[in-house]
Amino acid sequence: MSEPRFKNDYLDQFEDVPGTTLFNAHRSRKGFHLNMFCMSLMKEENRKAFKANEEEYLKRFPLTEAQRQAVLKRDWNAMIAEGGNIYFLAKLFSTDGLSYQYVAAQMTGASQEEYARMMLEGGRSPKGNRSKSNPEL
Numbered sequence: 214m215s216e217p218r219f220k221n222d223y224l225d226q227f228e229d230v231p232g233t234t235l236f237n238a239h240r241s242r243k244g245f246h247l248n249m250f251c252m253s254l255m256k257e258e259n260r261k262a263f264k265a266n267e268e269e270y271l272k273r274f275p276l277t278e279a280q281r282q283a284v285l286k287r288d289w290n291a292m293i294a295e296g297g298n299i300y301f302l303a304k305l306f307s308t309d310g311l312s313y314q315y316v317a318a319q320m321t322g323a324s325q326e327e328y329a330r331m332m333l334e335g336g337r338s339p340k341g342n343r344s345k346s347n348p349e350l
Contacts, residue, residue, distance in 0.1 A: 224237055229344050229345050229346055230342075230343065230344065230345070231341075231342050231343075231344070231345050231348075232321075232342065234293045234294060236298050236299075240296045240298075241296065241298075242296070243295065243296035244280075244295060244296020244297050244298065244301075245296070246274045246275050246276050246280070247274075247276055247280045247284070247292065247295060247296055247297050247301075248296070248297060248298055248301040249274060250271065250273075250274040250276065250284070251297070251301040251302055251303075251304040251305050252301060252304060253273075253274075254304040254305060254307075254308050255304055260308050263308065264308070267284070267285060268285065271284060271285075277295065279291070279295050280292070280295045280296075280297075283295055283297075284305070287305075287306075287309070289302065289306075289316055289319060289320050290320050293320075302316075314328060314329060
């Protein structure tokens with residue numbers, strides 16, 4: 214018997230786009246506790262507790278070891294891979310006093326200035342950035 218097909222299975226094709234991590238139902242389930250940790254940072258008392266002892270605060274949430282390490286290292290790409298949603302992660306980087314632009318630059322390996330310039334110039338060239346399986350596209 215074949216696996217069930219869902220109406221959003223067409224989204225799987227986007228897994229082939231370099232640098233793109235689609236926040237789908239699977240990643241939503243995977244990252245639920247990571248995202249709930251981030252949401253907890255909306256409350257001032259939780260931000261204070263987290264900043265006072267990050268490792269201890271994270272014990273409140275059933276995170277995977279990979280998620281926990283990604284948070285502690287502020288590895289934004291790893292958090293995305295572990296099911297983090299950028300809008301939830303914003304609570305964490307805002308707690309750290311960081312901007313979207315700064316974090317996006319880190320995620321792309323560019324300086325904040327380089328990232329801003331790239332975006333003002335229309336973003337990355339699509340050449341070589343359309344397919345992992347066919348980099349010539």
